[in-house]
């Protein structure tokens with residue numbers, strides 16, 4: 001299945017999240033099939049990232065946005081965590097600090113974008129500045145409403161500089177979220193994750209949905225598309241994300257550098273060393 005085609009938000013398209021299922025409709029017959037697919041895809045993804053790293057020319061930025069407990073951490077642990085640590089960094093964006101707030105909203109973001117050959121993963125992102133900020137009424141509308149265009153320009157700047165950007169929204173239902181909150185309550189090792197403000201955000205589900213819909217409509221571009229991933233089933237979520245990352249890397253087509261040494265010469269040198277080793281022993 002072409003997960004890119006299935007989940008991409010076409011530039012300018014209107015998205016109605018209520019009309020998009022949070023559960024998958026194929027292509028896997030069972031969970032095991034999805035696990036096998038994901039494992040294979042992750043292997044390919046790693047190979048391609050290795051090339052990206054060695055090539056040292058292009059970069060990849062992966063943005064993760066979602067309601068609480070939708071699985072941002074899970075995607076990082078189970079999928080993106082398999083990338084080679086030498087070429088990847090993860091950045092969580094929390095409520096801005098005082099210093100961050102004293103700058104423009106993209107200041108803290110720009111510093112974390114990937115350099116050539118690198119991958120950056122954003123756990124939350126600059127989109128919080130038109131999501132949480134909008135819903136929680138943290139700045140006037142006259143301020144946040146200008147940000148969509150600023151974000152598009154910023155992403156275009158990165159794209160022009162050799163960065164591919166893919167943005168994932170993990171789409172879960174309120175019922176599944178509550179189920180996951182219950183799991184957190186039931187498991188002592190997850191108690192540290194409990195947070196009353198997560199329950200407050202549930203009360204504003206409709207407002208967040210609207211804010212996300214505006215984001216998808218205004219900020220899904222060819223250079224930086226959004227993908228809406230049905231995320232009630234973790235096995236599907238991981239399969240879809242891994243496949244889209246893999247597909248993106250494939251399109252980037254990173255190349256290993258041309259061989260600059262004379263292979264025969266190196267082989268000859270190796271044989272000499274080997275013979276010497278035999279002589280010495």
Ligand code: ATP
Nearest residue numbers: 068069073093094095096123124128129132133193
């Ligand atoms: P977890 O899975 O551990 O809950 P999390 O990403 O939800 O991870 P938290 O520390 O619970 O981390 O929450 C971070 C909070 O910071 C979120 O509520 C988010 O909306 C908020 N936040 C992030 N960026 C901004 C911003 N620019 N302005 C206001 N709030 C922000």
Ligand code: MG
Nearest residue numbers: 068069195198
């Ligand atoms: Mg949280």
